[in-house]
Amino acid sequence: MKIKHWGTFAFIAIYHLLLLVLIPFVLPELTWTAFTLFLVTYIIGGMSITVGYHRLYAHRAYSANPFFEWSILLGSTLAFEMSALGWSHDHRNHHNHVDTERDPYSIKKGFWYAHVLWLFDADRSFDKTLVADLLKNPRVVFQDKYYLQLTLGINLAILLLGWYLTGNLFASFYFGFLLRMAMIHHCTWFINSLCHTYGSKTYARELSAVDNAILAMLTFGEGYHNYHHAFAADYRNGIRWYHFDPSKWTIWLASKLGMTNKLRTINTLTVQKSLVQKDRKLLIEHLEEEGCETAAEFREKVEHLSDLFDEKATALSAKMRELKQAATEHHGQLKKEIQALRTMLKEIWADWVALTHAATKQFQLHLHAH
Ligand SMILES: [Zn+2]
Ligand SMILES: [Zn+2]
Known part of the structure; x- marks a missing residue:
């Protein structure tokens, strides 16, 4: 594989390096406040992707009011995973062409390719017809247009807030930014790598996607990936009440508060x-x-x-x-x-x-x- 996108490669390589090199220096700075800062930003960023980018925008599995949409569109800047428009475009390609040459993160090209390497290699051509519905949504279009400014502004604000709360700029940078971003990245990437490798195929044996309850814990409920590929229009990924799917619970709870509606389920x-x-x-x-x-x-x-x-x-x-x-x-x-x-x-x-x-x-x- 040849690296096509050197900027993305450098960004990911450098932050992983920093993450490792700084461990001995940052450990003494770990406090409960710093840990909470990490946890809260990790959950907001991660859930914005699973609840929002994935189930709302890429699959249209439910509808949401503008307040809920803005929370997702701003919260997702903590995840550093591109705009909702670009993300949904790639993800719809993944579902439409899963396990073929046109699948942007095809597991057939190897575990590490599906996990992260695809980001350095992906074809960045943009097919407007694939996301015609999202192009009609002014909030999604705004987030796409100003993605860089929003991401820099919000992350800088969180860095300063973390500095204020922990009284320690270094701890705020490491736990509230570096570690948080790395964890969200790997959790999302697990869905494309592990959730297409280890688990059971209850709903579609012909696909590489698998159901795995342990992975659901790491991916905010996205581990029931075989069901998801078989019935992508369902707002749930774990369909049984005991399935760990906090993304499903959030969408359901928001519907009770009047923020989401038209939750689609497959009977x-x-x-x-x-x-x-x-x-x-x-x-x-x-x-x-x-x-x-x-x-x-x-x-x-x-x-x-x-x-x-x-x-x-x-x-x-x-x-x-x-x-x-x-x-x-x-x-x-x-x-x-x-x-x-x-x-x-x-x-x-x-x-x-x-x-x-x-x-x-x-x-x-x-x-x-x-
Ligand atoms: Zn999907
Ligand atoms: Zn998949």
Whole structure:
């Protein structure tokens, strides 16, 4: 790989060097105030990226009022990750072309490439059509235009504030700037490197993205990256209530305070439908190779159950739509039919999971449903 962007390279190399060289001198200066300064600026900068750049701007997974947007657009200058416009542009390319030559941080080019090296090599051409919606947002355009001034101004103000609070300019520089920036950088970069390497692929086996609960702790909840790539329109990355996803909690909490709205979620049925289709394809491909009698029997069951699931799921969606439009006197009957379909789908799903488990045992296959 040839370095194309020497400025970016020098900036990252020099600050990492400083970070290491200064350790013996800065350790005696570590106080609770200095640590708090680091933690608060780290959380503000990091969450502005995950809650804001990623889920609001790159994926439009929810809407936010101008106050919330400004908090993100200004808070994100603590992260040193370019403007929201440029970031979203690259990230949409990542999703549209994941694992191919056009993926700007493709894991196929190696772990370190996806982690950081891509920054020195990336093609910086800008396709306006990819972010046409964001170009209509005056706040995003303003942040992009004045990104350098905003970043310098806000970081200088924080350096001075940190100096005032800790009474120590060196501690403020190290903990409130250097260490904070490095931590945010690596946490974001982990999503492109580790979250495409170590973990499980529950929702899309065909992608390099993985789900990893430990990584979720390091990335403000972005560790459920396989689900995210499979269903990027969902404002959540960790969909279960116990999944550690502080970005999801923040967006949800802000909606209760009236600052965010139109939170988009993918319902369980859509997720299950997609898993059934993917497993059906994998199973049939494999069973064709097997060619034995058991395989033929399995194939019949696979086709029957997946067709049945699809049929009932489609019927349920149609009934739900009907319910929205129907006059109130028909609601009782429609609700009964919907309930019956739901119960049926639950049973078919359980049969499907049992079938995929049996197939996993018999043919050593890796499937989605569980
Ligand atoms: Zn994404
Ligand atoms: Zn990814």
